[in-house]
Amino acid sequence: MNELLLPVIFIVLAIAVIGSLITLLVRGRRTPPGLYSSPRDPDDRVEPGPHGATSTDVLDRPDGTTTDVLVPDDLSGLEEAPPAPGLDLVDPVQGRLARLRARLVRSNNALGKGLLALLSRDRIDEDVWDEVEETLLLADLGTDPTMELVDALRERVKVAGSRDAAEVKGMLHEELVKLVDPAMDRSLATERHVDRPAVVMVVGVNGVGKTTTVGKLARVLVADDKDVLLGAADTFRAAAAEQLATWGARVGVPTVRSDVDGADPASVAFDAVKAGIEQEVDVVLIDTAGRLQNKVGLMDELGKVKRVVEKHGAVDEVLLVLDATTGQNGLNQAKVFAEVVDITGIVLTKLDGTAKGGIVVAIQRSLGVPVKLIGLGEGADDLAPFEAEEFVDALLN
Numbered sequence: 001m002n003e004l005l006l007p008v009i010f011i012v013l014a015i016a017v018i019g020s021l022i023t024l025l026v027r028g029r030r031t032p033p034g035l036y037s038s039p040r041d042p043d044d045r046v047e048p049g050p051h052g053a054t055s056t057d058v059l060d061r062p063d064g065t066t067t068d069v070l071v072p073d074d075l076s077g078l079e080e081a082p083p084a085p086g087l088d089l090v091d092p093v094q095g096r097l098a099r100l101r102a103r104l105v106r107s108n109n110a111l112g113k114g115l116l117a118l119l120s121r122d123r124i125d126e127d128v129w130d131e132v133e134e135t136l137l138l139a140d141l142g143t144d145p146t147m148e149l150v151d152a153l154r155e156r157v158k159v160a161g162s163r164d165a166a167e168v169k170g171m172l173h174e175e176l177v178k179l180v181d182p183a184m185d186r187s188l189a190t191e192r193h194v195d196r197p198a199v200v201m202v203v204g205v206n207g208v209g210k211t212t213t214v215g216k217l218a219r220v221l222v223a224d225d226k227d228v229l230l231g232a233a234d235t236f237r238a239a240a241a242e243q244l245a246t247w248g249a250r251v252g253v254p255t256v257r258s259d260v261d262g263a264d265p266a267s268v269a270f271d272a273v274k275a276g277i278e279q280e281v282d283v284v285l286i287d288t289a290g291r292l293q294n295k296v297g298l299m300d301e302l303g304k305v306k307r308v309v310e311k312h313g314a315v316d317e318v319l320l321v322l323d324a325t326t327g328q329n330g331l332n333q334a335k336v337f338a339e340v341v342d343i344t345g346i347v348l349t350k351l352d353g354t355a356k357g358g359i360v361v362a363i364q365r366s367l368g369v370p371v372k373l374i375g376l377g378e379g380a381d382d383l384a385p386f387e388a389e390e391f392v393d394a395l396l397n
């Protein structure tokens with residue numbers, strides 16, 4: 001019996017040892033956590049190379065010729081890549097405006113304080129209403145919204161017959177929220193389609209913060225578990241593609257760019273979306289060059305970028321970036337851009353540096369398009385989804 005038992009034990013032990021070795025070998029060959037496996041799933045992350053791209057590729061252009069565009073490699077080559085080095089941790093997006101409200105309060109509370117001081121005077125006569133009007137106009141609220149607000153408040157104060165500070169503040173709060181319009185749909189169309197990514201184009205004049213906004217938005221989307229790809233269609237400014245790729249690399253997002261200065265932006269944008277389709281990403285964000293609204297050639301070029309991208313399918317969002325500190329000039333820019341590319345949302349940057357928060361209302365009114373995001377600083381996570389109530393709260397505190 002013992003003679004039989006010994007070989008059996010030996011065989012069982014040998015099988016166990018060989019099994020363990022095979023398991024270890026298979027584990028060692030798996031994709032490091034965080035890198036793409038094929039096909040992609042929402043949690044995969046790309047390992048950025050220099051400039052955020054992982055290799056160079058030559059893609060077909062829509063017109064059949066070729067262009068040198070740096071496209072992140074397709075996913076197969078990433079299997080053996082080392083784990084990503086420390087990527088940035090992104091601040092949670094939920095409640096960002098509440099966290100950044102100190103910035104708004106600092107720059108805009110003179111408006112709220114001024115209005116409250118006027119409205120809590122013992123006697124509110126015509127002169128006081130004139131001052132209220134002036135304060136609102138100075139905050140760039142615009143003429144029509146200012147008149148509406150003054151009329152509504154005048155009526156309510158008369159009916160209430162009250163000068164109680166808390167009550168007046170409550171009325172002002174309600175009327176301002178109405179003007180900012182909480183009912184507008186401020187969600188970003190960044191849901192992937194069945195067969196292609198959502199495409200977001202970012203447009204605007206020079207220096208308003210387009211590239212910075214694309215970089216910050218990439219972080220917002222990554223924090224929301226989305227696979228993102230950036231397209232550097234700002235081929236005007238030499239440093240723009242590098243700046244964009246650096247933003248992307250910080251959160252493991254690849255960038256499609258051209259290595260030729262002054263390359264055709266439509267071609268780069270087309271190639272970016274093509275790469276996004278091939279790599280099954282969720283969202284492609286396209287940065288475009290700053291262009292003055294009165295330069296017809298440049299505005300035509302922007303229209304072309306959008307039309308060429310749309311050979312892949314409709315663009316989901318066209319975000320117009322406006323610098324809040326430029327006030328009414330932003331309105332003129334907005335109107336011209338809206339004629340060339342259908343604007344679906346406004347990003348209002350540099351609201352941390354101006355007391356003219358009223359521009360939110362003016363811009364929404366003149367375009368009929370909601371402010372979807374606001375920039376409240378130069379920090380990587382200083383971009384917040386816009387919320388009407390929270391915004392008015394910050395103005396009045």
Ligand SMILES: Nc1nc2c(ncn2[C@@H]2O[C@H](COP(=O)(O)OP(=O)(O)OP(=O)(O)O)[C@@H](O)[C@H]2O)c(=O)[nH]1
Nearest residue numbers: 206207208209210211212290349350375376377378
């Ligand atoms: N204070 C503040 N600065 C900002 C904000 N957004 C962007 N900036 C700064 O604005 C400057 C211009 O930003 P860019 O992103 O390079 O602007 P751009 O529109 O891409 O510029 P061009 O490509 O030249 O048209 C940078 O110094 C940014 O840090 C913001 O919300 N607040």
